[in-house]
Amino acid sequence: xxxxxxxxQDHVELFHQPEYQQLFENKKQFENGHSxxxxxxxxxxxxxxxxxxxNFAREALTVNPAKGCQPLGAIFAAVGFEGTLPFVQGSQxxxxxxxxxxxxxxxxxxxxxxxxxxxDAAVFGGLQNMIDGLANSYQLYKxxxxxxxxxxxxxxxxxxxxxxxxxxKSSGSVPQEFxxxxxxxxxFVGSHITGYDNMMKGILSNLTAGHKKETSNGKINFIPxxxxxxxxxxxxxxxxxxxxxxxxxxxxxxxxxxxxxxxEFDMYPGGTKLEDAADxxxxxxxxxxxxxxxxxxxxxxxxxxxQPTVVSRPxxxxxxxxxxxxxxxxxxxxxxxxxxxxxxxxxxxxxDSHSWLHxxxxxxYGDPDLVYSVVGFMLEMGAEPVHILVHNSNEIFDKELKExxxxxxxGNSATLWAGKDLWHMRSGMCLLSG
Ligand code: SF4
Numbered sequence: 293x294x295x296x297x298x299x300x301q302d303h304v305e306l307f308h309q310p311e312y313q314q315l316f317e318n319k320k321q322f323e324n325g326h327s328x329x330x331x332x333x334x335x336x337x338x339x340x341x342x343x344x345x346x347n348f349a350r351e352a353l354t355v356n357p358a359k360g361c362q363p364l365g366a367i368f369a370a371v372g373f374e375g376t377l378p379f380v381q382g383s384q385x386x387x388x389x390x391x392x393x394x395x396x397x398x399x400x401x402x403x404x405x406x407x408x409x410x411x412d413a414a415v416f417g418g419l420q421n422m423i424d425g426l427a428n429s430y431q432l433y434k435x436x437x438x439x440x441x442x443x444x445x446x447x448x449x450x451x452x453x454x455x456x457x458x459x460x461k462s463s464g465s466v467p468q469e470f471x472x473x474x475x476x477x478x479x480f481v482g483s484h485i486t487g488y489d490n491m492m493k494g495i496l497s498n499l500t501a502g503h504k505k506e507t508s509n510g511k512i513n514f515i516p517x518x519x520x521x522x523x524x525x526x527x528x529x530x531x532x533x534x535x536x537x538x539x540x541x542x543x544x545x546x547x548x549x550x551x552x553x554x555x556e557f558d559m560y561p562g563g564t565k566l567e568d569a570a571d572x573x574x575x576x577x578x579x580x581x582x583x584x585x586x587x588x589x590x591x592x593x594x595x596x597x598x599q600p601t602v603v604s605r606p607x608x609x610x611x612x613x614x615x616x617x618x619x620x621x622x623x624x625x626x627x628x629x630x631x632x633x634x635x636x637x638x639x640x641x642x643x644d645s646h647s648w649l650h651x652x653x654x655x656x657y658g659d660p661d662l663v664y665s666v667v668g669f670m671l672e673m674g675a676e677p678v679h680i681l682v683h684n685s686n687e688i689f690d691k692e693l694k695e696x697x698x699x700x701x702x703g704n705s706a707t708l709w710a711g712k713d714l715w716h717m718r719s720g721m722c723l724l725s726g
Contacts, residue, residue, distance in 0.1 A: 340723040347719045355715035358657050358683040362487030364390045365518050365585070366441035367404045369491040372543025374563035375436030377429055378404040381418055381451055382443025396519070398549045403559055405429050409445055419448055422456040427465035433559060437467070438567060440474040441491055447478035472565070473498035483684035485585035487658055488518040493589045496542065499566060500573035500597070511538045511572040512622060517582025517661060522546035524581070524648035531616070535625045540568045542576065573597045577622050579604055582661035584689055606609055607665035607673045609639060613722065642673060650664060650674035657681035660689040668696055677706040678722040685710035
């Protein structure tokens with residue numbers, strides 16, 4: 293075989309090697325495959341208008357979704373808290389997928405456990421898996437908190453997490469006072485950003501229970517949302533320290549997902565201290581850096597904590613200006629000269645590189661908040677969005693994106709493809725480049 297340790301080939305090159313090509317040819321005979329000419333003809337047809345119309349008329353099938361499932365977002369939120377072990381009630385294969393996904397993306401070990409439900413649990417329910425799983429996790433991995441969410445399997449059979457956790461505690465799996473927040477994260481509803489929101493709300497309601505005081509602690513809480521670039525958390529901390537603002541990030545997964553290599557394994561690097569998270573109920577205000585991954589959490593904070601919340605996305609010049617001014621207004625702290633100078637440098641860099649992006653047509657896909665922010669920045673740079681695809685879209689996002697596009701002359705030629713997948717994107721791109 294052509295693969296050897298001296299010259300490891302990626303799958304694309306590897307599958308073009310003669311051995312694989314021969315294997316595919318042999319396989320075709322059993323599959324009654326079509327001729328190479330016919331395959332080429334159909335491939336060409338899928339790039340035209342005729343196929344595009346059929347593709348966009350598709351309703352009952354998703355091909356290559358541009359979103360993940362709820363538990364993925366839930367465990368991403370959980371590891372932002374100090375000493376927290378994500379625990380997924382459900383099947384092991386799902387959890388292997390979440391762990392692999394996050395480990396491969398960040399090139400860091402991602403520790404999350406599963407209650408490994410199999411056929412018997414599917415019939416009788418997963419209570420025993422929860423009792424054993426919590427006990428093993430507590431004894432083996434010595435976390436400070438275990439955050440529980442679910443896969444489709446546990447949701448379909450209707451596992452009741454609150455009742456299961458109570459029973460597990462009564463059975464001695466973990467001490468009564470040990471925090472085990474939870475979130476039901478059915479993957480047939482919403483996406484990874486819904487799971488993030490559900491878990492954040494679940495953890496905050498568990499940790500803050502009974503901690504409400506008469507007076508505010510004067511701190512500003514920040515909820516980053518499902519932002520995969522953890523350097524943004526570090527930037528928020530830097531800005532707050534420059535401005536002399538006392539803050540809590542709910543929750544800071546930057547050290548967990550981007551930890552230093554010290555030669556020693558730390559299962560729970562960094563994270564927001566549990567006592568700080570518990571005290572966040574007494575904060576002055578909460579700023580969410582994303583809207584659509586924090587909707588339920590913000591509603592909970594406003595209703596239950598009686599705390600004001602604001603959504604501010606510090607992207608591009610406009611977004612960052614609004615963020616800093618809001619921060620200054622909430623805290624009474626002045627925006628330091630140093631940040632003004634950095635802003636000037638950013639404007640200078642944008643002006644210098646403007647000619648490379650001005651008038652360039654682009655297509656983009658992603659989560660609602662990310663897409664909103666990147667499109668806003670590209671519009672500031674004079675670029676022209678053509679296809680904007682957001683699989684996990686919603687009506688509020690559709691409206692706000694359309695308003696953003698309408699506020700720039702270069703936003704007029706964009707089409708928002710809400711709820712569409714990456715196979716739809718392909719049809720759009722074929723015709724964009726054609
Ligand atoms: S969609 Fe459901 S079955 Fe699939 S990985 Fe997610 S939780 Fe598991």
